[in-house]
Amino acid sequence: MKRTIRIILANPLSVIGVILIGLVVGSAILADFITPFPTHRGTVVDFTNFNQPPGWPNIMGTDLVGRDLFTRIIYAYRISLILGIVVLLLAVPLGVTVGLMAGYLGPRVRFVLMRTTEVFLSIPPLVLAMSIMGVLEPTLINGMMAVTVMWWPWYSRLVYNLTLAEREEGYVLAAEVIGASRFHIMFVEILPNCFPAILTKMTLDLGFVILIASSLSFLGLGVQPPTPDLGSMVAEGARYLPDSWWLTVFPGLAILVAVFGFNLLGDAMREVLGTHQ
């Protein structure tokens, strides 16, 4: 473990990734102490200071009702990160269980589970989440549900493929020979061997969940105002291009920075842990 961390930190790109993630997570956690305008996360109106370009003290400018853009971005980070973590905490156990069962329990279970997985994967990711949001009210909780529903099949496919390979390994046969239960073999014998791949994918995915969630709210199908959200900030600001460019550029770059950070780290993990697909 220590060795793994040391190798990851020997690569300059992954160090940049760790720094970016640190900035994003740190600013999200410490948002209350960083910004001089913590109330701007909500419905605050300041018409003496609206639509201002970047300057001081509003380093990223202000929005159309005079709220500090930087403040709204770091509070949006907080919500994005919570959403990403919750989605993965729901989707990964579900997908992993389905994948293990499909890979280890007989052909009938496999047929039903993998065909179901395939159905979910046959609807373009964003479109599936959009159609779920279409029938639900656009709230944070429903947004998490919609993204979870579109996310679990990726894990069930990943773990299914890993299980197929692992079940032929000697240690699985050995466990079968001594009469271990199927539950024991799936979750105690096989699952730990899938951890490196699952962990790598989760790191990469935390970025991509943020990306997809921001896409949903960009389309007006996610978190609703006044809750700060990067996607809806871009959507709102896009109407005022090119004059009020900061309204779109900064929230857009904020998404890029967060996702890029997780991707850099995930890439380095993939290389070190040797988990190519």
Added chain:
Amino acid sequence: MGNVLNLLIRRVWISLLVLVGVSILIFLIARVIPGDPARIALGPNATDEQVIKLRGELHLDDPIWKQYGYFASELLQGDLGTSLYTNRPVVKDIAQFLPATLELVFAAGILMVLIGLPLGIISAKYEGRFLDNLIRVIALLGVSAPSFVWAVILMLLFAFFLPLFPIAGRIHTDFDIDRTTGFLLIDTLLVGNLRAFVDALWHLFLPAFALALSGIGQAARLTRANMTETYRRPYIEMAHSYGFPGWRVARKYAFKPSLIPSLTIIGLDFAAMLGNAFLVEAIFAWPGLSRYGVAVILRKDLNAIVGTVLIISAAFLIANLIVDLLIALLNPKIRYARRNP
């Protein structure tokens, strides 16, 4: 070639099965809606009689499997119901908006292959060197932002700051082109108007590039990953031991075998683009399915939602079929495999 045909038939069969699955899934999603679909459709001012009448028309009082039966049999006749938003058959709405979206997605797909694959090849050829690291960072940046962010950035840079490209739309309003196919690049050529064709291409470029960027990144990353793995295979060393020139080894020995796994991912990226097109269309005011799709979703127009998702999924399945066919044609192991019972 018999093998390829067999494979194709099997894939078509599986795709149809999956499409049935998709229709069930979408149908279920549309039916778990909290509240009464009939009341939502009619709006708050409808009387109870009107609601009961519409519930009857929509078979909402039958058991759910029977409802699906009605839905499926109408679907088989090419009927997706009427949109409550436009009051027109959903099929007609989709037929009007889909070509613009497909044109955008196809263009982006072409850019993805033409730019992404060569970047991946160069990156793998120079593994570990400066050029490789540069391409890797660019590719990673490409996949790290949603396409609406790229759309905004490209628009600011190349339409406003440097006015090289038009800001929005598919074609200049001066051109009045018959919409025979709905694909402007084809329609302008059909009427022989070359200037209109160039103008349409000009309008297409920025949105298509914004849409393609994450695909380009993905294709480059994947091609690189597959090729560097292929580079460790014995036949590459064999090729080097015979002194074949480096680029020849890259092309004939490393790229072609690794193209096969890359193609699968290109199929998946194509799917992602069908979804992401919604994001790009919104920024560039591209008159495709996006505005329609978002509008019907916000209005809870169930028939239109189901229809849109089904059509997009069908387009995705067809794209995947084409990819599978290409793989079968490229991979001699599939072409010449002994037939197993």
Added chain:
Amino acid sequence: MNDLTLEIIDLSLSFKGLMETTKVLHDVSLTIGQKEKVALVGESGSGKSVTARLVLGLLQAQSKTRVSGTINFEGKDLAWMTARERSQLRGTRMSMIFQDPVSALNPVYRIENQFHEVLKRKRPTISFDDARVESMAILGDVNITEPERVLKSFPFQLSGGMNQRVMIAMGLINEPTLLIADEPGTALDVTVQDQTLRLMHDMVEERGTSVFFISHNLGVVREFSDRLYVIYQGRIVEEGKTEDVFANPKHPYTRALLAAVPSITSGDTISDAINDTSAFLAPREVH
């Protein structure tokens, strides 16, 4: 001395790792005369395969390697050649046969295409049809009865032994002066390996090709080579005529190697089988 096909003098090689440098060859010296078949024998990891790759000039260009010493091929020092000149020797004056014939042939091209590629190394303008004619002839020499079918095939459609014959034919079709065989056919089963080795033996005898034969298997070496070198942890520990070494092994490591012959497989190392390995570091023995 210029009648030597290959002369290696004090060759050392180290790989630069992330933190430290690992030395894998220590002052290796060996010679191969014209028409001579010379074996380099050692366990896996002893440095025999990297020696072969250095002779081919495949490792010199890599940034992580440090090479010192001299490799003279037909009297010319490889170190003084440009990468391009070294690459011009490969496939024409020297060629190589690999351990696993199935994975060493390109899976997505037909055998005839791969022959054409190889022939173009010597005669860049040769046509596909001419290449076919020559390939047919040499496939006949390696006892392939249906050369037409084999040429039209992809590697995965042929058996391991068939692929091995194809590879031998490919290795010899340009009439190189030196053939490097890296554990040829170890991936095949023993009888097939034996057959193809006999075939290779006859082919090189007939053509007067020098062979640099790399193996962990003393049994195979005994039948095939005129002289042999034993390598242990990057150092040559014994050299001599094959029959002399077998009759009277002088170095402790060689003796251990000979004693272990029946039970050794490619994965095991001698050191695992014997507790005290300090004697293996004893100086070089020459017959």
